[in-house]
Amino acid sequence: MLLIADVGFSQGNNYTQNYNKFEGLALTPPMGWNSWNRFACHVDENMIRQMADAMVSTGMKDAGYTYINIDDCWHGERDSLGFIHPDPKRFPSGMKALADYVHSKGLKLGIYSDAGSQTCGGRPGSRGYEFQDAQTYASWGVDYLKYDWCNTEGLKAEGAYKTMAAALRRAGRPVVLSICEWGNDQPWEWGRTVGHLWRTTGDIFNCFDCIEDHGTWKSWGVMQILDMQQNLRRYAGPGHWNDPDMLEIGNGKLSPSEDRAHFSMWAMVAAPLIAGNDLRSMTSETIEVLTNKEVIAVNQDSLGIQGFQYAVKDSVETWFKPLKNDDWALCFLNRGTKPQTIEFKWSAQEVADTIFHKQLDVKHTVYKIRDLWMKKDIGTTKKDMKTMVPAHDVLMLRLSSTK
Template sequence: MRKFFLLFVFSLYVCAASGQQQKTLAPTPPMGWMTWNFFADNIHEKDIREMADAMVATGMVEAGYDYIFIDDGWQGGRDNRNNIIADPKKFPSGIKALAEYVHGKGIKLGIYSDAAQLTCAGYTASLGFEEQDAKTFASWDIDYLKYDYCHAPKDSATAVERYTKMSEALRKSGRDIVFGICEWGQREPWHWAAEAGGHLWRTTYDVRDKWKNLSDQENAEGIIDILDINAELHAYAGPGRWNDADMLVVGLYGKPGPSGDLGGIGMTDTEYQSQMSLWSIMASPLIATNDVRNMNEPTKRILLNKEVIAVNQDPLGKQAERKVKNDTWNVFVKPLENGEVAVAILNRDGKSKNYSIKWAELGLDGKYEVRDLWEHKTVGKGKSWKGRVQSHETKLFRLKKI
């Protein structure tokens, strides 16, 4: 009897340990709001508290945007024990107090560092202090770390080593912290970032507030440029491992600053809606960067569309596959957990055009009820769809087999 009891206890222990090992951080793409495109490094705890309040008041938290990410510029150097500290002028109450405030709003807090001695904006970074900084972040109740790669070597081996070191430090910190790898896709992180401990990884240079890069300038990506890179990486995404197509520029309208650099003159609401559709069907993190305190109605309509968000947050965790690819039309197909399918149809052309497609051309046999997720209504039933698609518009449908 005693032997049976000990075996039973041991089995419970093994099951518990196995459950802990199998815990998945970021089971769906992270959603939230990030400081960078709106504030750059001119951030203050007052602004972040106001954004947290606005995220609750506008319904963003209810819609699923449950992170606030503090990007570069929060750092105040190190103390006499080499503990990283926040700038006392920008964060007079400290990061831990800010975390307590946003947690009280139902929001998690993310923070930023870099795998070098200095960050992209020239502030104190974490190279050589990985375990110490990870423990500090955990003591502040941080939930997410965006780890950049400015001022670091160009080779892949060093990147793998540095990111692995920080991910191990985060695991030892005593707190669950989602790890966002940000080396801009230049070392093809989709091949190694998950094994290095990342839960998501940037696939391109920074997004700019424009439809397309019309110059030969590097690091000047528009929506289409990022789409064409990220769309090819669907095989690498899944729960806890996401291709990050960078921030949403919805509602910025060409605001001067990081997203307004290098030709970021702003976009139309139709183009902003396309970014939301495409990022959602590609299972990219949805990270808003506009002024949540002062959103116009089109911006609210785009960011708060719960049917579109549901496609992004679908528990099956599939990134859509691009089934049609030419200079005018792109068509994406994303299987959903309940057996339904999301389909996005993008008109890349500068003019409105008619389009028709048989679902069988996408590998979808049978008849389907077609729900337009922007119109919030059923727009057809059968084996095909046809209609007019505006210039740079993306139709987003949810198909239910009938």
């Protein structure tokens, strides 16, 4: 009896799971597109192919966008062995063929599942099928998994996401894991080794500054989501990002200035840039916002430092973000409904990032100032700045040392 017990115990210790994400992925915030904000459950393979085509033809791929992510409701049924299949009416060619098409465009394919028994849209979830699903996704050629948190009765988030991380590891294909449990269980405290990004809030709502109350839960406007990022920047960096949810730019309810402000602030807080609009019918103004390479460069900066709120005066917030080569991004955000005049005396500023040990030394260094939306240089820090920021808009600058 002793020998049998000893053998059993020994065998148990011979196998341990690797609960860590794939390293070396998402070293800058992921950039791509997701179907949910615009299309919800109305997804099919023809639309996804068209989105991949549009990501290339509109210049988004050239601007850095990579992922075409299918959100909820792609699912069909599980077979007798428990393996998931796509809805045969919506995806008759199968996911492998769709992944091959997306890859042929130089893009990557993302998919969606849920840690519970059912997805938020009532399709089969991955609970109890994590390893099978991960094997299936790998066989299809999936590159990104958004993993949601509906119908998770009794589960603990950290453990559930570690199970999926282990399953993806076991399947062997490097996949970006997007933790989407809405920030309820403080994923920033445990998600760094488990996933590559984690939602910090509930769902975004297509509104600049308002709340949509569903009774038992709420959706949040762009400004409300931004406010919820306070005190989280210490947790973000290359390969592990705070995710304030997808972009609402181009979905018709934000004004052009609000689109610009939304994009600028997501860049400043090093958020994933996941578009949520119809890429096939974008206006030139929407394309201009989503493909502004100078703003994207702030988001994609290799230091991976999330920006911080430096000051607030009236309706204007001042934000700074340290960048590589001792550059800095500076953004004035006017949250009010009236234009505001900005007077900025450079020599009076003491800008220090005490978490990442960066300092903007305007007293001893002259910085060139570039307006990232006007795409032009506007002087240096030798001269104090006085300008106006329109309502619900930004002035976004890059400061570069003239050494």
